[in-house]
């Protein structure tokens with residue numbers, strides 16, 4: 001396919017064949033908000049409902065087993081796409097907003113003994129990366145921006161306090177389109193012993209992501225901005241963090257034992273994966289999501305091909321040297337042991 005063969009690209013997206021106002025061909029330029037769905041995704045969803053629909057992880061019958069395989073296959077697809085070390089680091093959500101809310105709510109629970117808890121964000125953030133923290137009771141400290149849209153990293157140093165629980169920054173601004181220097185922000189935060197969440201809603205659709213190379217602690221993305229079904233997203237979290245964070249949502253799947261008097265939850269990452277739910281949409285992502293469908297500009301499988309799986313470093317999360325005792329409690333131990 002010629003890169004600029006627009007009619008061929010249009011053919012992949014059934015909605016683009018419709019006329020609007022009864023005469024004009026549809027031109028859709030709102031991909032930063034949500035993308036249109038290629039035929040492969042729509043067909044995979046129909047196929048899913050016609051042939052596989054069942055609860056995952058809950059049944060021993062044929063359909064449930066098949067659905068579970070597809071569900072976990074999708075998790076592996078996403079793991080490869082993000083360059084994560086393990087599928088246990090991949091949590092399915094409804095989008096970037098929910099991914100950020102999960103971390104904000106769980107971090108607030110982890111730091112419930114600190115009413116002065118703070119998060120550092122930048123002046124370039126989407127509302128999801130502001131309001132989620134405010135609702136969870138965090139005070140925001142903001143990395144300022146110059147007139148040409150660059151973040152002032154010298155100012156960042158002065159924003160850390162003993163109450164800083166996390167830095168949460170966008171990778172690519174949804175307003176200006178500029179890429180933020182997340183690598184440097186992550187390095188700086190880690191020297192203060194502070195974890196970093198990267199909002200990848202606008203970067204994941206356009207550039208190669210390697211969470212291990214970035215060394216971010218969390219990475220959030222929206223599948224529906226990447227040709228996936230509406231209402232899907234992903235949270236990547238370093239294993240040690242997912243094990244340490246308290247549950248965000250209650251329900252089935254996370255339970256080891258429950259009565260009306262008492263609840264015992266399963267492994268620490270399983271209780272966060274409660275969010276995976278039982279829906280078909282993420283399973284579809286595994287078959288028709290990033291790497292598995294035709295990327296309009298880069299051709300079939302282009303996103304996946306661009307994801308290197310080699311040279312993974314072991315996840316390393318220990319406290320930075322010189323880390324204060326107050327800060328040290330913010331970081332999971334190297335042994336991944338429960339807090």
Ligand SMILES: Cc1ncc(COP(=O)(O)O)c(C=O)c1O
Nearest residue numbers: 095096097126128174201202222
């Ligand atoms: C940078 C950024 N973060 C977060 C979001 C929220 O994404 P969603 O609505 O998929 O949760 C968006 C949506 O446009 C965004 O551009």
